[in-house]
Every structure is written in C-alpha cells, then in structure tokens.
Amino acid sequence: xxxxxxxxxxxxxxxxxxxxxxxxxxxxxxxxxxxxxxxxxxxxxxxxxxxxxxxxxxxxxxxxxxxxxxxxxxxxxxxxxxxxxxxxxxxxxxxxxxxxxxxxxxxxxxxxxxxxxxxxxxxxxxxxxxxxxx
Numbered sequence: 001x002x003x004x005x006x007x008x009x010x011x012x013x014x015x016x017x018x019x020x021x022x023x024x025x026x027x028x029x030x031x032x033x034x035x036x037x038x039x040x041x042x043x044x045x046x047x048x049x050x051x052x053x054x055x056x057x058x059x060x061x062x063x064x065x066x067x068x069x070x071x072x073x074x075x076x077x078x079x080x081x082x083x084x085x086x087x088x089x090x091x092x093x094x095x096x097x098x099x100x101x102x103x104x105x106x107x108x109x110x111x112x113x114x115x116x117x118x119x120x121x122x123x124x125x126x127x128x129x130x131x132x133x134x
Contacts, residue, residue: 022053029060040065040090047103047131049085050077058085067095075100103131 044061048054049070058068062085070085072078082098089096 026053026057026060029057029064038065041067043067043069043125045069045071045125047071049098050074050081055081055084059088062086062089062094062096065090065094068097070098071101071103072098073100073102 039061042065044058044066046054046058046061046068049058049068050072054070054072058070058081062068068085070078070081072081078098078100082096086094086096
C-alpha cells in the first residue's frame with residue numbers, strides 16, 4: 001500500500017512540475033511578444049498542439065511569424081487547431097502543418113516518420129521544440 005501511495009504522489013508531483021514548466025514556456029513567449037522579437041522563418045514544433053497550452057503556444061508562435069508544426073493524437077482536433085494557428089499567422093507565407101501521432105509511443109512515432117515529414121515540409125527545427133503532450 002505504501003508503494004501505491006508513493007506512486008500516486010510521484011505522478012501528482014510530476015504533473016505539477018510539468019504544469020509549472022508549461023506556464024513558464026507561455027510566459028517566455030509572451031515576454032518575447034512584448035519585446036516584439038520576431039520568430040520569422042523559424043520552425044517551431046509543438047507536441048500536444050491540438051488543445052490547451054500547446055495550441056495557445058502555436059497561436060502565439062504564428063503571430064510572431066514562425067513556421068509551426070503541431071503534433072497530437074486526435075486528427076479532428078488537430079485540423080481545427082491548425083486552422084486557428086493558421087488564422088493567427090502574421091502573413092500568408094508562413095507554413096503551418098500538423099501531424100497526427102502519439103509522441104508517447106516511440107514505435108508509432110518512428111513508424112509514421114513524423115519528424116522526417118515535418119523536416120521535409122518546413123525545414124529543421126531552429127530553436128523551439130515545445131513539449132505539451134503528457
């Protein structure tokens with residue numbers, strides 16, 4: 001029984017730590033926005049990008065001029081999120097793509113060749129790989 005409670009506590013603390021990290025990433029992006037620093041021609045890849053924090057990070061990055069690739073499991077939600085990210089884009093030349101993949105499943109991610117497809121469509125990830133999938 002002690003092991004089970006410890007496991008639950010560990011998962012809860014990990015979730016809290018992940019939430020704090022994601023809030024810090026959003027804060028960093030918003031501070032960049034306030035300084036008007038551009039992300040033009042940079043490729044930002046976001047896991048968990050179909051909703052919540054991941055989708056919002058995609059919107060903020062596209063507003064700053066980034067080429068954005070969002071990854072998530074649910075194709076329908078991905079299409080809708082991609083439309084929102086594209087609508088927020090600074091200009092029509094930005095590349096906004098999505099790939100349906102479960103990034104927590106290494107075998108599936110490797111079989112779908114998601115990373116190679118993203119690199120072919122947009123180019124290498126410059127400075128930003130934002131992980132919001134958990």
